[in-house]
Amino acid sequence: SQQGEEDPQALSIQEGENATMNCSYKTSINNLQWYRQNSGRGLVHLILIRSNEREKHSGRLRVTLDTSKKSSSLLITASRAADTASYFCATLTLIYSGAGSYQLTFGKGTKLSVIP
Amino acid sequence: AAGVIQSPRHLIKEKRETATLKCYPIPRHDTVYWYQQGPGQDPQFLISFYEKMQSDKGSIPDRFSAQQFSDYHSELNMSSLELGDSALYFCASSDGTGPDTQYFGPGTRLTVL
Numbered sequence: 001s002q003q004g005e006e007d008p009q010a011l012s013i014q015e016g017e018n019a020t021m022n023c024s025y026k027t028s029i030n031n032l033q034w035y036r037q038n039s040g041r042g043l044v045h046l047i048l049i050r051s052n053e054r055e056k057h058s059g060r061l062r063v064t065l066d067t068s069k070k071s072s073s074l075l076i077t078a079s080r081a082a083d084t085a086s087y088f089c090a091t092l093t094l095i096y097s098g099a100g101s102y103q104l105t106f107g108k109g110t111k112l113s114v115i116p
Numbered sequence: 117a118a119g120v121i122q123s124p125r126h127l128i129k130e131k132r133e134t135a136t137l138k139c140y141p142i143p144r145h146d147t148v149y150w151y152q153q154g155p156g157q158d159p160q161f162l163i164s165f166y167e168k169m170q171s172d173k174g175s176i177p178d179r180f181s182a183q184q185f186s187d188y189h190s191e192l193n194m195s196s197l198e199l200g201d202s203a204l205y206f207c208a209s210s211d212g213t214g215p216d217t218q219y220f221g222p223g224t225r226l227t228v229l
Contacts, residue, residue: 040225043220103161104161
């Protein structure tokens with residue numbers, strides 16, 4: 001089973017609307033991060049929320065985390081055409097005690113299209 | 117600010133050839149991670165190193181090997197390349213004292229013909 005599964009897989013909205021993407025995971029985590037990737041390009045870190053946090057804001061981004069449901073959501077408000085990209089959630093988990101032993105596991109991503 | 121550097125950015129190889137990808141972490145970062153992202157797929161963790169020692173292993177094929185050198189740069193060696201190895205390979209680095217955020221490089225796009 002997949003850690004960090006996002007839904008929807010694809011989302012198409014009009015410019016100015018809000019976009020909400022959800023992510024579910026299966027194991028306990030240290031933190032959950034959201035990344036953005038333009039087609040075939042690099043991964044850009046957007047925002048990180050720790051396991052003891054419930055909500056975090058950064059500009060037009062709002063992330064929530066519900067550890068009891070093992071789920072997170074990313075809300076992009078007032079979307080722009082430039083927000084068109086794939087969005088991945090990734091969970092950071094401690095594999096074993098010791099430095100360098102954290103593992104980042106990505107979900108399958110949501111492909112967001114913002115139509116001008 | 118300095119970022120993670122990967123080279124080459126693009127690489128084309130034939131089946132059964134070998135390839136070496138290089139990663140130069142952010143200065144003072146001592147932990148390096150490698151990820152593979154197939155077409156339309158999510159990034160998959162391959163392997164990580166801390167202070168030149170392998171610290172964790174993910175879904176890395178036996179045909180692949182990697183190491184971290186004394187200057188903390190890392191190389192991913194891929195042998196007997198297969199068509200399915202065509203992917204984007206990301207390297208990320210972090211400060212071993214604070215694993216919260218891994219900083220990703222731009223990736224190397226490997227195409228196996």
